[in-house]
Amino acid sequence: MSSRLHASSMNFLTSMIDISRLVEVKLESFYFGKLNKHLLFEIVTIIGHSTNLSSLIIYNRYCKYELYPFLNDLCSILPRQIKYLRLPINRLNQIEMIMKRCPYLSVIQVAISRSRFSKEVVDWFSENTLDSICRKQNSCDFIWIGKKKTNDIRYNPKRIKLNDD
Numbered sequence: 001m002s003s004r005l006h007a008s009s010m011n012f013l014t015s016m017i018d019i020s021r022l023v024e025v026k027l028e029s030f031y032f033g034k035l036n037k038h039l040l041f042e043i044v045t046i047i048g049h050s051t052n053l054s055s056l057i058i059y060n061r062y063c064k065y066e067l068y069p070f071l072n073d074l075c076s077i078l079p080r081q082i083k084y085l086r087l088p089i090n091r092l093n094q095i096e097m098i099m100k101r102c103p104y105l106s107v108i109q110v111a112i113s114r115s116r117f118s119k120e121v122v123d124w125f126s127e128n129t130l131d132s133i134c135r136k137q138n139s140c141d142f143i144w145i146g147k148k149k150t151n152d153i154r155y156n157p158k159r160i161k162l163n164d165d
Helices: 001-017 034-047 065-075 093-102 116-126
Strands: 024-029 055-060 084-088 107-111 134-139 140-144
Touching: 001 034, 001 140, 024 034, 034 055, 034 065, 055 065, 065 084, 065 093, 093 116, 116 140
Parallel strands: 024 055, 055 084, 084 107
Antiparallel strands: 107 140, 134 140
């Protein structure tokens, strides 16, 4: 896609849609690959400016593995305010990136093609969160995210009062 066509597509998109009013966005394609990677990144960046956006679905209908080469970059630009996310993943570090990037996330639906990796994802949530609920449906894991576990030791600066009695 030429840069001029790409820029005109983005201008058209922003002129037709009031980005600030978006609540849910579903980006679905038969093919998200190298050729339209930059367009996908631009769209995610633009919709990230919507303060009302709470749900983001990025779905590749047939070839989810085509997203794999640039998933780390995509995870690093996800809108911070989202509460629901659907996205294919292929590495555990992407979950960590998503959790750090999106602190308000309460539900994540990850498309996973390997059952062993699905177990690793469920184990990751068991080890790093409290009371998360994981359900498998078709080739997706639905995870309702519980509280994040912390390793912080709480310091209480109060002094102990001793009586001389």
